[in-house]
Amino acid sequence: MNKMNDEKSRLFHDIGVIDFVIVEMQLYLNTHPTDKEAMDYLSHYVRMKNQAMREYAMKFGPLRISDADGCLQNEWKWVTQPWPWEGGC
DSSP states (O other): OHHHHHHHHHHHHHHHHHHHHHHHHHHHHHHOTTOHHHHHHHHHHHHHHHHHHHHHHHHHOOSSGGGGGGGOSSSOHHHHSOOGGGTOO
């Protein structure tokens, strides 16, 4: 069980780091809208985030309702996983 919690924490942390990069790149592109290299960099990290979100949803339940369709099995995990105030994050 501890290994699963470690993986869950690591993946959640990675999503947060990737999200930070995406926000920073969006801010940069607000002032440099024609920087092709920056747009490619942003696209790369958006793909990474989407992949990490799908992986997290399949293993631990969705973080966003839009990711719930990828993990439908025998239960509706969206409401069965712990909420943030219950220690879910």
